[in-house]
Amino acid sequence: MTAQQIGLKDRLWKELALKAELNTDGAAISREALAFIAPGVKTQEQVHTLFEMDFEIHDDELPAYFRLDHGLVVPFRWNPDARHRIVLDGNRTIVVKDDEQLAEAHFPARPAYYGQKTSDGAAMATIGSLGSDRQFFVAYSNECSYKDKGEDCLFCNINFTKDTYGEKSGIFWKTAKQIGETYAEVHRQGLVDHVNITGGVIPERRELEYYLDVADAIRKHSGVEDFNGTAVVAAPIDLRNLDRFREAGYRTVGLNLEFWDKGIYNAICPGKARDSGGWDHWLRAIEYSVGVFGHGNVRSNFVAGTEPKKSLLAGIQHLADKGAVGTASIWCPNPGSDLEGHRAPEPQWYLDLGHRIAAIWKKAGFTWANLYDSNASVDTLQHDIWRIEAETLPIFQRDAVAAE
Known part of the structure; x- marks a missing residue:
């Protein structure tokens, strides 16, 4: 490694520490x-x-x-x-x-399609947002069936967000046609490499049929057969339904377990603990999915900061051993959630966690394609750490060209 590379990495580690502070404390x-x-x-x-x-x-x-x-x-x-x-x-x-x-702070230009509308007049920006690394994020609804039972996850404010911002902010049920048209325009503009489809927990049959319709609409309107999609779903009681997501054209699947510690899971995710077969069935669904989608093509996210690090890492390691990518998001005590007003751990806690997760990923043999394709975003600390250590961030290429 050259002195120039060492100097660049030192600067990136400092920048990562600042990013951790901005993530945990806001700005x-x-x-x-x-x-x-x-x-x-x-x-x-x-x-x-x-x-x-x-x-x-x-x-x-x-x-x-x-x-x-x-x-x-x-x-x-x-x-x-x-x-x-x-x-x-x-x-x-x-x-x-x-x-x-x-x-x-360098802010990105507004994507051109954000000012466009679907054929029925919906603002395309509200149908799917664009991530920083060519990832198209669709939240088809803020409908979560746990609300009616009083069993929302305590960290979640999905229903509160809908009640607060409503349809004026683009919170409404997106039709498959709207998603297909918007994806087609984003693809035409050359902005997308990956699609993430997600939403609140809805009844299993309805969820499956909806995701199948969305896949058909994306292909119909864009002409793209392999759209590199991740279906973020609840664990189906009938695990064979996971095969149908694969058959529909989704390349990866996300089943977010949220917590590895069962006691914490039961307390903070009462709806998930009682429906969809509970924690044990969600884990079975993740392991089954690896057999359907392949090693590294299944993701399960954890809300990092509300359970001990040792427990969380045990979950990430277990999933890696089974061929699933465990990720950890920085917990934001969201306004309107039952945990509003609490505090996330210190930035250094998350930096240490990120290094440990990146090491688990590397040992498990996951590729960057696995980490990119199965995730909604690659802006996490653990993704940054992976790319800094592998020297694959764009700055390394620019730095190398400048040195020639």
């Missing part, structure tokens, strides 16, 4: 900076179609994400009380903490 933004970047006009705005991930609800149009100086992507989580602030400095937006300038 405020000045009125001047917000007006300058003009989310929803010049730059890409948040789309509330699943969860409110900011620390407080808001009326302002806020940005979706930004890049730091070396390219690491930070999801924007608005926290008006955060020590980190994004301020305007001439024609640059700067991340500051206690008036110390830390980095420049």
